[in-house]
Amino acid sequence: MSSVHLTDVVLRDGHQSLIATRMRTDDMLPICDSLDKIGYHSLEVWGGATFDACVRFLKEDPWVRLKSLKEALPNTPLQMLLRGQNLLGYRHYADDVVTAFVHRAAENGIDIFRVFDALNDLRNLETAMKAVKSAGKHAQGTICYTVSPVHTLDLYVEQAHRLVDMGADSIAIKDMAGLLTPYATKDLVEALVNAVDVPIHLHSHATAGLAAQCQLKAIEAGCRHVDTCISAFGGGTSHPATESLVAALKGTEFDTGLDLEALKDVGDYFREVRKKYAGFESEFTREDISVQINQVPGGMMSNLASQMKEQNALSRIREVFDEIPKVRQDLGYPPLVTPTSQIVGTQAVMNVLSGERYKTITNEVKRYLQGGYGKSPAGVDQALLKQAIGNADVEEGRPADQLSPEMERLTSTIGDLAKSEEDVLTYAMFPDMAETFLREREDGTLTPEAIPEAEGSSRPVSEG
Amino acid sequence: MSSVHLTDVVLRDGHQSLIATRMRTDDMLPICDSLDKIGYHSLEVWGGATFDACVRFLKEDPWVRLKSLKEALPNTPLQMLLRGQNLLGYRHYADDVVTAFVHRAAENGIDIFRVFDALNDLRNLETAMKAVKSAGKHAQGTICYTVSPVHTLDLYVEQAHRLVDMGADSIAIKDMAGLLTPYATKDLVEALVNAVDVPIHLHSHATAGLAAQCQLKAIEAGCRHVDTCISAFGGGTSHPATESLVAALKGTEFDTGLDLEALKDVGDYFREVRKKYAGFESEFTREDISVQINQVPGGMMSNLASQMKEQNALSRIREVFDEIPKVRQDLGYPPLVTPTSQIVGTQAVMNVLSGERYKTITNEVKRYLQGGYGKSPAGVDQALLKQAIGNADVEEGRPADQLSPEMERLTSTIGDLAKSEEDVLTYAMFPDMAETFLREREDGTLTPEAIPEAEGSSRPVSEG
Ligand SMILES: [Co+2]
Ligand SMILES: [Co+2]
Known part of the structure; x- marks a missing residue:
């Protein structure tokens, strides 16, 4: 047996799950030096809803965020969540857009790409996975976990095999809804560990209050890579606390080797940050x-x-x-x-x-x-x-396969407002919104939304 | 193997841990019928700091609360936490007070007495345990868990043996601080299960975010009785959510048999109740x-x-x-x-x-x-x-042994203000405060404290 490796999701899924993806780069950079010294397997920092939130609400260039984080976190692999052929938008893109997007993300700092499709239709992952491999980066194939008469262990094992055949360097179990139970996790991880040689990663949301137990059973079953979130942005619809798993495994064969005191300082920092965004808290992010x-x-x-x-x-x-x-x-x-x-x-x-x-x-x-x-x-x-x-x-x-190449058309449509291929890709994701964003950037009039007053909001949330 | 039995602590430790022990009987009674139908092993409803809070803040007679709860919960064993020779006060009492207190508690509705001493000095449990047995009730001996060079498994096993010799019908592991880790729990429970024939109960606070994992490892090691708290008052310095453990074990050999839909209704009720006491929330009750x-x-x-x-x-x-x-x-x-x-x-x-x-x-x-x-x-x-x-x-x-009998003196000192032995015992616990309470009761001027406005209080809390 060997030690367990942690991916902290505070800079992506943590704030996406708990404060509507609103954390600003300015609140991330001051703690990066500490985060970089922890010794995480990786930090999830980009993708999911963060791209959208940057452009729509924060009036930040998501590519600039990525570059800044890369510079501030030179020693820790950076990770992103990518919706396969949807990338970070809400439709299927042509292959040339997918390839360009992955290559620019790699170039700007992403080391590990977690690629998934909502239907587990692996044809929707093909182009993205290929692009990650051709960029020389780590391609993590994803199994979206659900429960149904057809979602058997055999089906998941078959999917894992096919992901490995597609070049997956690791497999993520993505339990976005918190459906996993500890003994279902044990069975699933055991089956996957026995079936494939690449590492298995567990990403299980704490929504139903079961994820910490799932992590433990996964680890006992041979999983060595677990997603956690620093306690200040842990629990509820986010993930179990990093510090807790580190403490749970301390002194055992699974010991993460991470330092609890250093993690406590990181947690204290983010606890203060979270207060600033209290207006985005929602009662729907609590354990349920x-x-x-x-x-x-x-x-x-x-x-x-x-x-x-x-x-x-x-x-x-x-x-x-x-x-x-x-x-x-x-x-x-x-x-x-x-x-x-x-x-x-x-x-x-x-x-x-x-x-x-x-x-x-x-x-x-x-x-x-x-x-x-x-x-x-x-x-x-x-x-x-x-x-x-x-x-x-x-x-x-x-x-x-129904879609013709689109990069050329996108590039010419957005024209001079785009100063780089990254800008064209931003435009590809959210055409109307990105055009406004790029124009305001040119005019120097970008203005982030105001942070609302804290008050018992009942804002709906999205699972991720 | 057999199914796991749950004790819900919402009516005692849950609100003691999260809202300064302020839940009023009026907020307990409307849900008792639902609670009584769940099928809990027991409900912890009395003792700890509740007695003090009733007299000091709520101006409720704690004995009347107990009688009301017993009437409202005819089918579920009621449980209390008793500080050995300290009872529910803050000094050592003479043996006659301890015996009288236990007998009145039994008479008024307590079925299971969890008895502990802060130093694990079992001489401080002797009289209380004897009184529970003589009242024909369930005597649960307690091990206060801590970590030190002398607190070895052997020490805890020896303590368990001695508790059984004292007549303990079961043994509780009381992890008031959240010090247990999952694998320490496994070792401790295994050792205790092998050493004694009585059931082992686990009471572990979620303070450090480890208790849910500890529960799972305890169950796998043979523990069949676990304390949980309905989610609305679960987590943080309280206990892992009842619903989560029920869901975690569903369909396994450990299945609690409890109905999640019925528990959800109970949770929804208490979620509303908790809002009323928002002014007693504290940032120090969060996971840490x-x-x-x-x-x-x-x-x-x-x-x-x-x-x-x-x-x-x-x-x-x-x-x-x-x-x-x-x-x-x-x-x-x-x-x-x-x-x-x-x-x-x-x-x-x-x-x-x-x-x-x-x-x-x-x-x-x-x-x-x-x-x-x-x-x-x-x-x-x-x-x-x-x-x-x-x-x-x-x-x-x-x-x-240094203390002479005190019931006679207490009875004569409080005089006519006491209408029953229960009143004398209330007076024994908190002489000044109880005298005021009994006088105001006589005058019909009892007035509960006002419930403060909700606002980010940083009130200190006590562990229990
Ligand atoms: Co997620
Ligand atoms: Co307690």
Whole structure:
């Protein structure tokens, strides 16, 4: 046995999970020297929702953030979360955009790329994984964990094999909803450790209060790489505290070797930082067992509550929670994470409010049924398919095969506002918003949003 | 193997740990019917600091609370925490008071008595344990967990044997500070399970973020009784969430059999209740790794911070934290819990502020060194002993042997204000405060304290 290696997610998933991805680079840089000396396996610092939040709210150039962090953290591998063919945007991009994005991210400082697809359709990872390898960086293939009749250990093992075949240097188990239980973790990790030779990483959200136990069972089963978050941004919909796992393993065969006093100083720093963002706290980021009851992730529940409230139908929310597993079954059991959580949730609301299931079918569900997001884990309901798309064909190929190269068009459309390929890629992610951002940057008028007053907000959150 | 049984501590340790023991009976009774149907092994509802808080702040008769809870919870065994010869007060009582107290508690509804002594001096448990047995109730002997060169597995096993010899129907491991780590828990529970035939109960505070893992390792090692707290009052300096452990064990050989949906309703109820007491929340009740670094419990650190602040010496608090282990060593490694945490902490502050160790020695340290609290776990520093008490004798007998019966005197002193033996016992616990309470009750002028406005209080807390 050997010691356990930690990835701290405070600079990405920690603040994404707890304060709506609002931490500013200015609050990251002063502690980087301390973070860099801890001896982490890696620091997750980029990707997920941070790119969007930088451009939309903070009026920071996400590429400049990355470069600054790289400079401030010269000794620690930097890691990002990448949504496969979606990159950090909300649609599928053509392969040339994916390749360019990965290469620029590598060039600017990312060492480890965690690549995932919401449906676990590995065709949506292919281009990104290839690009990571061609950039000479660490490609981490991801299994989005969910629970369904088709999501068996065998399926996950097969996916791990295929990820290794695609060149994965390691495999991440991504439990974005906090669905894992300790003994399910044990079984899954054991199966994966036995199946493949690359390291297994565990990323399990503490939403249901089970993740710390899952980490321990994973480690006992042979997992040697665990994601944690410094306590100031740990717990709830974020991850178990780094300090706690370090203390738990101290003096055992799994000892991380990290220094608790040094970690305490980092925690004290971030505790002060968090206070500044109190206005972004939400009661929906607290520990909540619901996901273990009805498989509906916490972030999704809060979004649905908002939707139902707007429709003056909050009293019927339990019907929606009951409807969600049915819609999910009709759609072939997709894991519930962006964008599938929105697709399933919105249709479930419609099914309840209209008084008749699938009286209205959303465009996203139609697109999903047509194969626009990739292949569903299990077959979809055939009657629903027929009702939704009639005799139209289901696309069975890799979704991105439908897309022509776009870099040239993007470059010429944004024109002089883009000073670099990075700028073009920012534009590719969020065209309208990025154009405004680039123009304001040129005009010198970029103005970050005001940080709101702290007060018991009930802002909905997204799972990640 | 068999299923795991849970004790929920929300009505005692949960609110004691998180909202300064302020939950009122009126906020307990409406949910009792639901709690009673859950199927808990027991509910901890009384003792610890609740008795004091009822009389001092809430102006509730603690005996009336107990009777009301017993009536509202007819199907679930009720449990209390008793400080051995200290009962629920802050001095040693004569044996007749201890016996009377236990008998009245049993008569009014307590089924399970968890009895402990801060020094693990079992002579301080003798009378209470005998009284529980003579009342025909469940006597749970307690091991206060701490870490020191003399606190070996062998010592704990020997203590367990002696507790069983005293008639203990079960043994509780009381980790009031959150010092246990998962693998230390495994070793301790294994040793105890192998040594004695009675059930082992685990009571571990989540202070350092390790307790959920400790619970899991304890269960795997054969522990079948675990203390948890419904999530609304779980985590931080309280206990891991009940719902989480139920979900973690669901479908395994350890399955608790409890219903998550029913628990969720209970959690939702208490989440609303907690809001009402927001003014008693404290930043010192959050998860904090410090105790794993310097063995100073969270509650003790916050109290010391207050003391140092009053002396305008907050900047020297780290010197105090460094001094505490030294004082504790000089005193023979007492576990740090009321009253030893105060005794050690205050002396450490003096040692730092006076610029010379033991320039001044507190009366409590002198009394401790003389054996006034019982026998210290290891020998005390001989030079300090000599300096503190000169040639005076060290009392080596059971402290309570020095005390003559007191019930008669107490009964006559309080006179007509006491309407029952219960009232006399209340008077015994807190003479001045209880006299006021009983008089105001007679006058019909009892007035509960006002509930303060919610605002980031930094109120110190006590560990329990
Ligand atoms: Co995540
Ligand atoms: Co306690």
